[in-house]
Amino acid sequence: MSPEDRLKELGLTLPAMPTPVATYVSFKQVGDMVYLSGQGPRRADGTYPTGKVGADVTVEQAYEHARHTGLGLLAAMKKAAGSLDKVEVVKLLGMVNAVPEFSDHPKVINGCSDLFVAVLGDRGRHARSAVGMGSLPNRMTVEIEVIVKVHS
Amino acid sequence: MSPEDRLKELGLTLPAMPTPVATYVSFKQVGDMVYLSGQGPRRADGTYPTGKVGADVTVEQAYEHARHTGLGLLAAMKKAAGSLDKVEVVKLLGMVNAVPEFSDHPKVINGCSDLFVAVLGDRGRHARSAVGMGSLPNRMTVEIEVIVKVHS
Amino acid sequence: MSPEDRLKELGLTLPAMPTPVATYVSFKQVGDMVYLSGQGPRRADGTYPTGKVGADVTVEQAYEHARHTGLGLLAAMKKAAGSLDKVEVVKLLGMVNAVPEFSDHPKVINGCSDLFVAVLGDRGRHARSAVGMGSLPNRMTVEIEVIVKVHS
Numbered sequence: 001m002s003p004e005d006r007l008k009e010l011g012l013t014l015p016a017m018p019t020p021v022a023t024y025v026s027f028k029q030v031g032d033m034v035y036l037s038g039q040g041p042r043r044a045d046g047t048y049p050t051g052k053v054g055a056d057v058t059v060e061q062a063y064e065h066a067r068h069t070g071l072g073l074l075a076a077m078k079k080a081a082g083s084l085d086k087v088e089v090v091k092l093l094g095m096v097n098a099v100p101e102f103s104d105h106p107k108v109i110n111g112c113s114d115l116f117v118a119v120l121g122d123r124g125r126h127a128r129s130a131v132g133m134g135s136l137p138n139r140m141t142v143e144i145e146v147i148v149k150v151h152s
Numbered sequence: 153m154s155p156e157d158r159l160k161e162l163g164l165t166l167p168a169m170p171t172p173v174a175t176y177v178s179f180k181q182v183g184d185m186v187y188l189s190g191q192g193p194r195r196a197d198g199t200y201p202t203g204k205v206g207a208d209v210t211v212e213q214a215y216e217h218a219r220h221t222g223l224g225l226l227a228a229m230k231k232a233a234g235s236l237d238k239v240e241v242v243k244l245l246g247m248v249n250a251v252p253e254f255s256d257h258p259k260v261i262n263g264c265s266d267l268f269v270a271v272l273g274d275r276g277r278h279a280r281s282a283v284g285m286g287s288l289p290n291r292m293t294v295e296i297e298v299i300v301k302v303h304s
Numbered sequence: 305m306s307p308e309d310r311l312k313e314l315g316l317t318l319p320a321m322p323t324p325v326a327t328y329v330s331f332k333q334v335g336d337m338v339y340l341s342g343q344g345p346r347r348a349d350g351t352y353p354t355g356k357v358g359a360d361v362t363v364e365q366a367y368e369h370a371r372h373t374g375l376g377l378l379a380a381m382k383k384a385a386g387s388l389d390k391v392e393v394v395k396l397l398g399m400v401n402a403v404p405e406f407s408d409h410p411k412v413i414n415g416c417s418d419l420f421v422a423v424l425g426d427r428g429r430h431a432r433s434a435v436g437m438g439s440l441p442n443r444m445t446v447e448i449e450v451i452v453k454v455h456s
Contacts, residue, residue, distance in 0.1 A: 022258060023265040028242050028279040030185070030301050033334070035243040038281030052252070054439075090332050091339040095283055100356070102439040106326060113327040127332040129342030129449045131399055132439030135206075135254040135284030145245075145281045149334050174410060175417040180394050180431040182337070182453050187395040190433030204404070247435055287358075287406040287436030297433045 003084035006119045007074075014075040018042060027080045034080045034148045038095070039072045040140035041065035048140035054102035057141050062096065065141045066111030073112070073146050074119060081150045089116050091147040092128040097136040105130040112144050155236035158271045159226075166227040170194060179232045186232045186300045190247070191224045192292035193217035200292035206254035209293050214248065217293045218263030225264070225298050226271060233302045241268050243299040244280040249288040257282040264296050307388035310423045311378075318379040322346060331384045338384045338452045342399070343376045344444035345369035352444035358406035361445050366400065369445045370415030377416070377450050378423060385454045393420050395451040396432040401440040409434040416448050 007014070017026055020037065027036045040048050041064075049065055051057045057065075077087045094109030096102065109130035116124035126146075136143050159166070172178055172189065179188045192200050193216075201217055203209045209217075229239045246261030248254065261282035268276035278298075288295050311318070324330055324341065331340045344352050345368075353369050355361045361369075381391045398413030400406065413434035420428035430450075440447050 022262050023269040023277060024244070024280040025277050026279070028277075030242050035279040035299070037279040038283065090334050092328070093281075095281075096439075098439045100286070100439050101443065103441060103443045105439070105441045110326050117327040125327060125329050125332070127330070127339040127341040127449075128328040129397075129399075129447060130441060131342065131437050131447060132286075132401075133283050134286035134404070134436075134438035135248075135250045135252050135257070137255060137257045137282060139253065139255045143281060143283060145279075147339070174414050175421040175429060176396070176432045177429050178431070180429075182394050187431040187451070189431040190435065245433075247433075252438070284438075285435050286438035287400075287402045287404050287409070289407060289409045289434060291405065291407045295433060295435060297431075 003119050010118060012071060014078060015072055017075050017079060027076050029080060032150050034150055036073055036076050036146045038143045038145040039069050040143045041068040042072060048138045050139040051141060052099050053096050053108060053141055054099040059104050059107050062108040062141050063111035066109050067115050069142055069144045070112035070115040073144060077148055086151045087120060088123040088149040088151060089120065089126040089146060090149050092126050093145050094128060094130040095133045095136065095143045097141050098132040102132055105132055108142060155271050162270060164223060166230060167224055169227050169231060179228050181232060184302050186302055188225055188228050188298045190295045190297040191221050192295045193220040194224060200290045202291040203293060204251050205248050205260060205293055206251040211256050211259050214260040214293050215263035218261050219267050221294055221296045222264035222267040225296060229300055238303045239272060240275040240301040240303060241272065241278040241298060242301050244278050245297050246280060246282040247285045247288065247295045249293050250284040254284055257284055260294060307423050314422060316375060318382060319376050321379050321383060331380050333384060336454050338454055340377055340380050340450045342447045342449040343373050344447045345372040346376060352442045354443040355445060356403050357400050357412060357445055358403040363408050363411050366412040366445050367415035370413050370448065371419050373446055373448045374416035374419040377448060381452055390455045391424060392427040392453040392455060393424065393430040393450060394453050396430050397449045398432060398434040399437045399440065399447045401445050402436040406436055409436055412446060
Protein backbone atom coordinates (compact mmCIF):
# COMPACT_ATOMS: atom_id res chain seq x y z
CA MET A 1 0.00 0.00 0.00
CA SER A 2 1.36 3.45 -0.87
CA PRO A 3 1.83 6.19 1.74
CA GLU A 4 -1.05 8.13 0.15
CA ASP A 5 -3.30 5.04 0.46
CA ARG A 6 -2.27 4.63 4.08
CA LEU A 7 -3.12 8.27 4.81
CA LYS A 8 -6.55 7.72 3.25
CA GLU A 9 -7.09 4.53 5.26
CA LEU A 10 -6.18 6.41 8.44
CA GLY A 11 -8.70 9.11 7.49
CA LEU A 12 -5.95 11.73 7.41
CA THR A 13 -5.47 14.71 5.10
CA LEU A 14 -2.21 16.62 4.76
CA PRO A 15 -2.59 20.26 5.81
CA ALA A 16 -1.73 23.24 3.63
CA MET A 17 1.81 24.47 4.29
CA PRO A 18 2.08 27.90 5.91
CA THR A 19 4.56 30.33 4.36
CA PRO A 20 7.45 31.16 6.73
CA VAL A 21 7.25 34.87 7.50
CA ALA A 22 10.99 35.44 7.67
CA THR A 23 14.29 34.83 5.96
CA TYR A 24 14.09 31.08 6.35
CA VAL A 25 12.39 28.36 4.31
CA SER A 26 10.18 25.34 5.11
CA PHE A 27 12.81 22.89 3.89
CA LYS A 28 16.19 22.85 2.20
CA GLN A 29 17.56 20.06 0.02
CA VAL A 30 21.27 19.22 -0.35
CA GLY A 31 21.95 16.23 -2.59
CA ASP A 32 19.42 13.59 -1.56
CA MET A 33 19.00 14.93 1.98
CA VAL A 34 16.23 17.34 2.95
CA TYR A 35 16.35 19.37 6.16
CA LEU A 36 12.85 20.38 7.35
CA SER A 37 12.31 23.47 9.48
CA GLY A 38 10.80 22.81 12.91
CA GLN A 39 7.00 22.66 12.99
CA GLY A 40 4.36 22.65 15.70
CA PRO A 41 0.74 21.42 15.93
CA ARG A 42 -0.62 24.24 13.76
CA ARG A 43 -4.40 24.34 13.38
CA ALA A 44 -6.08 25.24 10.06
CA ASP A 45 -6.78 28.74 11.42
CA GLY A 46 -3.08 29.31 12.18
CA THR A 47 -3.38 28.98 15.97
CA TYR A 48 -1.61 26.39 18.13
CA PRO A 49 -2.49 24.41 21.27
CA THR A 50 -0.51 26.06 24.07
CA GLY A 51 0.67 25.27 27.59
CA LYS A 52 3.17 23.27 29.58
CA VAL A 53 3.05 19.50 29.17
CA GLY A 54 2.90 17.91 32.61
CA ALA A 55 0.83 20.79 34.03
CA ASP A 56 -1.73 22.32 31.65
CA VAL A 57 -1.50 19.55 29.05
CA THR A 58 -1.54 15.76 29.53
CA VAL A 59 0.76 13.23 27.86
CA GLU A 60 -2.23 11.93 25.88
CA GLN A 61 -3.11 15.39 24.59
CA ALA A 62 0.51 16.12 23.72
CA TYR A 63 0.75 12.77 21.88
CA GLU A 64 -2.08 14.02 19.64
CA HIS A 65 -0.26 17.33 19.15
CA ALA A 66 2.91 15.48 18.11
CA ARG A 67 0.85 13.38 15.68
CA HIS A 68 -0.73 16.51 14.24
CA THR A 69 2.74 18.06 13.89
CA GLY A 70 3.78 14.93 12.01
CA LEU A 71 1.06 15.56 9.43
CA GLY A 72 2.50 19.00 8.72
CA LEU A 73 5.96 17.49 8.39
CA LEU A 74 4.63 14.86 5.95
CA ALA A 75 3.14 17.73 3.90
CA ALA A 76 6.56 19.40 3.75
CA MET A 77 8.27 16.09 2.85
CA LYS A 78 5.77 15.57 0.01
CA LYS A 79 6.37 19.05 -1.33
CA ALA A 80 10.14 18.57 -1.14
CA ALA A 81 10.25 15.08 -2.69
CA GLY A 82 7.31 15.35 -5.09
CA SER A 83 5.80 12.16 -3.64
CA LEU A 84 5.77 10.41 -0.26
CA ASP A 85 6.78 7.22 -2.14
CA LYS A 86 10.35 8.55 -2.27
CA VAL A 87 10.70 9.66 1.35
CA GLU A 88 12.75 7.98 4.10
CA VAL A 89 12.88 9.55 7.57
CA VAL A 90 16.45 9.68 8.92
CA LYS A 91 16.55 11.76 12.11
CA LEU A 92 13.96 13.46 14.29
CA LEU A 93 14.40 16.00 17.08
CA GLY A 94 11.25 16.06 19.20
CA MET A 95 10.99 19.06 21.53
CA VAL A 96 8.37 19.15 24.30
CA ASN A 97 7.36 22.39 26.08
CA ALA A 98 7.22 20.75 29.51
CA VAL A 99 7.49 21.53 33.21
CA PRO A 100 11.00 21.05 34.70
CA GLU A 101 10.14 17.70 36.35
CA PHE A 102 8.51 16.15 33.25
CA SER A 103 9.88 12.72 32.32
CA ASP A 104 7.65 11.20 29.61
CA HIS A 105 8.97 13.00 26.51
CA PRO A 106 9.26 9.74 24.51
CA LYS A 107 5.55 8.97 25.04
CA VAL A 108 4.68 12.41 23.64
CA ILE A 109 6.94 12.30 20.59
CA ASN A 110 5.73 8.77 19.77
CA GLY A 111 2.68 10.57 18.35
CA CYS A 112 4.85 11.73 15.45
CA SER A 113 7.08 8.64 15.22
CA ASP A 114 4.08 6.29 15.17
CA LEU A 115 2.43 8.33 12.40
CA PHE A 116 5.58 8.22 10.24
CA VAL A 117 5.74 4.41 10.49
CA ALA A 118 1.97 4.07 9.93
CA VAL A 119 2.20 6.14 6.74
CA LEU A 120 5.69 5.34 5.40
CA GLY A 121 6.19 1.80 6.71
CA ASP A 122 9.79 0.78 7.42
CA ARG A 123 11.02 3.94 5.70
CA GLY A 124 9.32 5.85 8.50
CA ARG A 125 11.71 4.43 11.15
CA HIS A 126 14.29 6.96 12.30
CA ALA A 127 16.96 7.88 14.83
CA ARG A 128 15.64 10.43 17.28
CA SER A 129 15.96 12.43 20.48
CA ALA A 130 12.87 13.43 22.50
CA VAL A 131 13.69 16.20 24.96
CA GLY A 132 12.23 19.04 27.05
CA MET A 133 12.55 22.70 26.15
CA GLY A 134 12.39 25.71 28.46
CA SER A 135 9.92 27.41 26.10
CA LEU A 136 8.65 27.24 22.51
CA PRO A 137 7.38 29.78 19.94
CA ASN A 138 3.73 30.78 20.40
CA ARG A 139 3.87 28.81 23.68
CA MET A 140 3.04 25.76 21.61
CA THR A 141 3.25 22.35 23.27
CA VAL A 142 5.62 20.55 20.90
CA GLU A 143 7.98 21.35 18.03
CA ILE A 144 9.60 18.74 15.81
CA GLU A 145 12.31 18.99 13.17
CA VAL A 146 13.29 16.20 10.80
CA ILE A 147 15.98 15.19 8.32
CA VAL A 148 14.81 12.95 5.46
CA LYS A 149 16.39 11.17 2.52
CA VAL A 150 14.79 11.37 -0.91
CA HIS A 151 15.05 8.18 -2.98
CA SER A 152 15.17 8.56 -6.75
CA MET B 153 28.00 42.09 -5.09
CA SER B 154 30.18 39.59 -3.20
CA PRO B 155 29.50 38.63 0.43
CA GLU B 156 32.65 40.51 1.48
CA ASP B 157 31.38 43.64 -0.34
CA ARG B 158 28.02 43.29 1.39
CA LEU B 159 29.70 43.02 4.78
CA LYS B 160 31.64 46.21 4.00
CA GLU B 161 28.49 48.00 2.84
CA LEU B 162 26.75 46.98 6.09
CA GLY B 163 29.73 48.35 8.03
CA LEU B 164 30.43 44.93 9.53
CA THR B 165 33.72 43.22 10.32
CA LEU B 166 34.08 39.51 11.04
CA PRO B 167 35.37 38.85 14.56
CA ALA B 168 38.47 36.84 15.34
CA MET B 169 37.60 33.20 16.11
CA PRO B 170 38.17 32.07 19.69
CA THR B 171 39.99 28.78 20.17
CA PRO B 172 37.76 26.11 21.74
CA VAL B 173 39.26 25.23 25.11
CA ALA B 174 38.32 21.57 25.03
CA THR B 175 38.34 18.41 22.93
CA TYR B 176 36.03 19.84 20.32
CA VAL B 177 36.62 22.01 17.29
CA SER B 178 34.98 25.15 15.82
CA PHE B 179 33.80 23.30 12.73
CA LYS B 180 34.08 19.93 11.07
CA GLN B 181 33.85 19.23 7.34
CA VAL B 182 32.58 15.97 5.82
CA GLY B 183 32.46 15.97 2.03
CA ASP B 184 30.96 19.33 1.06
CA MET B 185 29.07 19.76 4.33
CA VAL B 186 30.44 21.72 7.27
CA TYR B 187 29.05 21.40 10.79
CA LEU B 188 29.70 24.52 12.89
CA SER B 189 29.90 24.33 16.67
CA GLY B 190 27.31 26.40 18.53
CA GLN B 191 28.31 30.02 19.13
CA GLY B 192 26.95 32.86 21.25
CA PRO B 193 27.16 36.68 21.06
CA ARG B 194 30.80 36.79 22.15
CA ARG B 195 32.28 40.25 22.65
CA ALA B 196 35.85 41.11 21.61
CA ASP B 197 36.96 40.84 25.27
CA GLY B 198 35.57 37.28 25.52
CA THR B 199 32.53 38.16 27.64
CA TYR B 200 28.88 37.60 26.66
CA PRO B 201 25.61 39.48 27.21
CA THR B 202 23.74 37.45 29.84
CA GLY B 203 20.22 37.07 31.19
CA LYS B 204 16.82 35.62 30.42
CA VAL B 205 15.10 36.88 27.29
CA GLY B 206 11.56 37.97 28.20
CA ALA B 207 12.67 39.17 31.64
CA ASP B 208 16.16 40.78 31.82
CA VAL B 209 16.57 41.10 28.06
CA THR B 210 14.11 42.42 25.41
CA VAL B 211 13.34 40.84 22.06
CA GLU B 212 15.04 43.80 20.35
CA GLN B 213 18.22 43.35 22.41
CA ALA B 214 18.24 39.60 21.78
CA TYR B 215 17.76 40.20 18.02
CA GLU B 216 21.02 42.17 18.12
CA HIS B 217 22.69 39.33 20.06
CA ALA B 218 21.54 36.82 17.44
CA ARG B 219 22.87 39.10 14.69
CA HIS B 220 26.19 39.40 16.50
CA THR B 221 26.30 35.61 16.87
CA GLY B 222 25.73 35.37 13.12
CA LEU B 223 28.89 37.40 12.51
CA GLY B 224 30.91 34.86 14.48
CA LEU B 225 29.33 32.04 12.50
CA LEU B 226 30.18 33.81 9.22
CA ALA B 227 33.79 34.04 10.43
CA ALA B 228 33.81 30.26 11.04
CA MET B 229 32.20 29.59 7.64
CA LYS B 230 34.85 31.74 5.94
CA LYS B 231 37.63 29.89 7.70
CA ALA B 232 36.11 26.52 6.77
CA ALA B 233 35.37 27.33 3.12
CA GLY B 234 38.26 29.68 2.38
CA SER B 235 35.82 32.30 1.07
CA LEU B 236 32.23 33.33 1.78
CA ASP B 237 31.63 33.16 -2.00
CA LYS B 238 31.42 29.37 -1.67
CA VAL B 239 29.10 29.16 1.33
CA GLU B 240 25.42 28.13 1.35
CA VAL B 241 23.56 27.95 4.67
CA VAL B 242 21.51 24.74 4.97
CA LYS B 243 20.15 24.40 8.51
CA LEU B 244 20.13 26.59 11.62
CA LEU B 245 19.23 25.73 15.21
CA GLY B 246 18.56 28.95 17.10
CA MET B 247 18.48 28.55 20.88
CA VAL B 248 17.14 31.34 23.11
CA ASN B 249 17.83 31.49 26.88
CA ALA B 250 14.29 32.60 27.73
CA VAL B 251 11.75 32.58 30.56
CA PRO B 252 9.30 29.63 30.49
CA GLU B 253 6.42 31.72 29.07
CA PHE B 254 8.46 33.34 26.25
CA SER B 255 6.88 33.01 22.79
CA ASP B 256 8.82 35.23 20.36
CA HIS B 257 11.83 33.02 19.60
CA PRO B 258 11.51 33.52 15.82
CA LYS B 259 11.77 37.32 16.20
CA VAL B 260 15.02 36.85 18.15
CA ILE B 261 16.66 34.37 15.80
CA ASN B 262 15.72 36.51 12.78
CA GLY B 263 18.71 38.62 13.83
CA CYS B 264 20.97 35.83 12.58
CA SER B 265 18.79 34.68 9.66
CA ASP B 266 18.41 38.25 8.34
CA LEU B 267 22.18 38.77 8.50
CA PHE B 268 22.88 35.58 6.54
CA VAL B 269 20.54 36.68 3.74
CA ALA B 270 21.90 40.24 3.78
CA VAL B 271 25.46 38.97 3.39
CA LEU B 272 25.04 35.76 1.35
CA GLY B 273 21.91 36.58 -0.67
CA ASP B 274 19.72 33.62 -1.65
CA ARG B 275 22.46 31.23 -0.49
CA GLY B 276 21.83 32.58 3.00
CA ARG B 277 18.27 31.15 3.13
CA HIS B 278 18.01 28.07 5.32
CA ALA B 279 15.76 25.60 7.13
CA ARG B 280 15.64 26.36 10.83
CA SER B 281 14.17 25.85 14.27
CA ALA B 282 14.04 28.70 16.81
CA VAL B 283 13.43 27.37 20.32
CA GLY B 284 13.78 28.13 24.03
CA MET B 285 16.43 26.54 26.26
CA GLY B 286 16.33 26.03 30.00
CA SER B 287 19.83 27.50 30.31
CA LEU B 288 22.90 28.28 28.19
CA PRO B 289 26.69 28.34 28.81
CA ASN B 290 27.96 31.52 30.50
CA ARG B 291 24.27 32.43 30.97
CA MET B 292 24.47 33.91 27.48
CA THR B 293 21.22 35.01 25.84
CA VAL B 294 21.37 33.05 22.59
CA GLU B 295 23.35 30.20 21.04
CA ILE B 296 23.16 29.22 17.39
CA GLU B 297 24.56 26.25 15.48
CA VAL B 298 24.57 25.89 11.70
CA ILE B 299 25.16 23.35 8.94
CA VAL B 300 26.50 24.79 5.67
CA LYS B 301 27.34 23.48 2.22
CA VAL B 302 30.61 24.47 0.55
CA HIS B 303 30.37 24.98 -3.21
CA SER B 304 33.51 24.26 -5.25
CA MET C 305 46.92 1.78 19.40
CA SER C 306 43.43 0.77 18.25
CA PRO C 307 40.26 2.18 19.84
CA GLU C 308 39.56 -1.24 21.38
CA ASP C 309 43.07 -1.27 22.92
CA ARG C 310 42.52 2.23 24.28
CA LEU C 311 39.22 1.17 25.87
CA LYS C 312 41.04 -1.74 27.51
CA GLU C 313 43.84 0.49 28.73
CA LEU C 314 41.25 2.87 30.22
CA GLY C 315 39.62 -0.10 31.96
CA LEU C 316 36.36 0.52 30.11
CA THR C 317 33.83 -1.93 28.71
CA LEU C 318 31.13 -1.00 26.23
CA PRO C 319 27.63 -1.55 27.64
CA ALA C 320 24.96 -3.71 26.04
CA MET C 321 22.64 -1.65 23.85
CA PRO C 322 19.06 -1.32 25.07
CA THR C 323 16.32 -1.92 22.51
CA PRO C 324 14.28 1.24 21.80
CA VAL C 325 10.71 0.54 22.92
CA ALA C 326 9.04 2.56 20.19
CA THR C 327 8.93 3.26 16.48
CA TYR C 328 12.44 4.63 16.39
CA VAL C 329 15.85 2.97 16.10
CA SER C 330 19.20 3.32 17.92
CA PHE C 331 20.95 4.63 14.80
CA LYS C 332 20.28 5.20 11.13
CA GLN C 333 22.87 5.15 8.35
CA VAL C 334 22.62 7.18 5.11
CA GLY C 335 25.62 6.78 2.82
CA ASP C 336 28.67 7.00 5.07
CA MET C 337 26.92 9.08 7.75
CA VAL C 338 25.30 7.54 10.83
CA TYR C 339 22.80 9.44 12.97
CA LEU C 340 22.68 8.10 16.55
CA SER C 341 19.56 8.47 18.69
CA GLY C 342 20.03 10.49 21.86
CA GLN C 343 21.28 8.50 24.86
CA GLY C 344 21.60 9.14 28.59
CA PRO C 345 23.80 7.70 31.39
CA ARG C 346 21.93 4.40 31.50
CA ARG C 347 23.02 1.97 34.22
CA ALA C 348 23.24 -1.78 33.62
CA ASP C 349 19.92 -2.24 35.46
CA GLY C 350 18.16 0.20 33.12
CA THR C 351 17.90 3.07 35.62
CA TYR C 352 19.43 6.53 35.24
CA PRO C 353 21.01 9.10 37.57
CA THR C 354 18.38 11.84 37.96
CA GLY C 355 18.16 15.45 39.09
CA LYS C 356 18.95 18.99 38.09
CA VAL C 357 22.60 19.80 37.44
CA GLY C 358 23.54 22.88 39.46
CA ALA C 359 21.20 21.93 42.31
CA ASP C 360 20.92 18.16 43.04
CA VAL C 361 23.91 17.19 40.91
CA THR C 362 27.41 18.74 40.74
CA VAL C 363 29.38 19.52 37.60
CA GLU C 364 31.84 16.76 38.55
CA GLN C 365 29.06 14.17 38.89
CA ALA C 366 27.46 15.28 35.63
CA TYR C 367 30.86 15.04 33.88
CA GLU C 368 30.92 11.36 34.88
CA HIS C 369 27.35 10.94 33.60
CA ALA C 370 28.34 12.47 30.25
CA ARG C 371 31.35 10.15 30.09
CA HIS C 372 29.13 7.16 30.85
CA THR C 373 26.71 8.32 28.13
CA GLY C 374 29.66 8.43 25.74
CA LEU C 375 30.34 4.74 26.39
CA GLY C 376 26.80 3.88 25.29
CA LEU C 377 27.25 6.02 22.18
CA LEU C 378 30.53 4.23 21.38
CA ALA C 379 28.65 0.93 21.66
CA ALA C 380 26.09 2.17 19.12
CA MET C 381 28.86 3.45 16.81
CA LYS C 382 30.59 0.07 16.96
CA LYS C 383 27.37 -1.74 16.13
CA ALA C 384 26.67 0.64 13.23
CA ALA C 385 30.19 0.60 11.73
CA GLY C 386 31.20 -2.95 12.62
CA SER C 387 34.40 -1.65 14.26
CA LEU C 388 35.47 1.48 16.11
CA ASP C 389 38.49 1.61 13.76
CA LYS C 390 36.21 3.05 11.06
CA VAL C 391 34.44 5.68 13.14
CA GLU C 392 34.93 9.47 13.01
CA VAL C 393 32.80 11.71 15.23
CA VAL C 394 31.39 14.69 13.29
CA LYS C 395 28.84 16.54 15.43
CA LEU C 396 27.65 16.27 19.01
CA LEU C 397 24.64 17.86 20.71
CA GLY C 398 25.14 17.73 24.48
CA MET C 399 22.00 18.43 26.52
CA VAL C 400 22.20 19.08 30.26
CA ASN C 401 19.14 18.88 32.55
CA ALA C 402 20.13 21.96 34.56
CA VAL C 403 18.67 24.72 36.72
CA PRO C 404 17.82 27.96 34.82
CA GLU C 405 20.93 29.81 36.07
CA PHE C 406 23.41 27.03 35.24
CA SER C 407 26.39 28.15 33.14
CA ASP C 408 28.95 25.30 33.02
CA HIS C 409 27.43 23.07 30.32
CA PRO C 410 30.74 22.73 28.44
CA LYS C 411 32.46 21.33 31.56
CA VAL C 412 29.73 18.69 31.83
CA ILE C 413 29.70 17.62 28.18
CA ASN C 414 33.52 17.44 28.17
CA GLY C 415 32.97 14.09 29.91
CA CYS C 416 31.75 12.68 26.60
CA SER C 417 34.04 14.71 24.31
CA ASP C 418 37.14 13.76 26.31
CA LEU C 419 36.20 10.07 26.16
CA PHE C 420 35.74 10.18 22.38
CA VAL C 421 39.23 11.67 21.91
CA ALA C 422 40.77 9.25 24.46
CA VAL C 423 39.33 6.26 22.60
CA LEU C 424 39.26 7.41 18.95
CA GLY C 425 42.21 9.82 18.90
CA ASP C 426 41.98 12.68 16.39
CA ARG C 427 38.96 11.04 14.78
CA GLY C 428 37.17 11.65 18.07
CA ARG C 429 37.35 15.46 17.68
CA HIS C 430 34.00 16.97 16.68
CA ALA C 431 31.91 20.11 16.27
CA ARG C 432 29.47 20.46 19.15
CA SER C 433 26.93 22.46 21.12
CA ALA C 434 26.56 22.01 24.89
CA VAL C 435 23.28 23.47 26.13
CA GLY C 436 20.69 23.37 28.92
CA MET C 437 17.30 21.69 28.60
CA GLY C 438 14.13 22.43 30.54
CA SER C 439 13.68 18.72 31.24
CA LEU C 440 14.85 15.30 30.00
CA PRO C 441 13.28 11.82 29.77
CA ASN C 442 13.35 9.84 33.04
CA ARG C 443 14.56 13.09 34.67
CA MET C 444 18.05 11.98 33.65
CA THR C 445 20.89 14.45 34.06
CA VAL C 446 22.30 14.50 30.51
CA GLU C 447 21.35 13.34 27.04
CA ILE C 448 23.71 13.35 24.06
CA GLU C 449 23.13 12.73 20.35
CA VAL C 450 25.88 12.33 17.77
CA ILE C 451 26.46 12.24 14.02
CA VAL C 452 29.41 10.09 12.89
CA LYS C 453 31.14 9.25 9.62
CA VAL C 454 32.03 5.66 8.80
CA HIS C 455 35.30 5.22 6.92
CA SER C 456 35.57 2.24 4.56
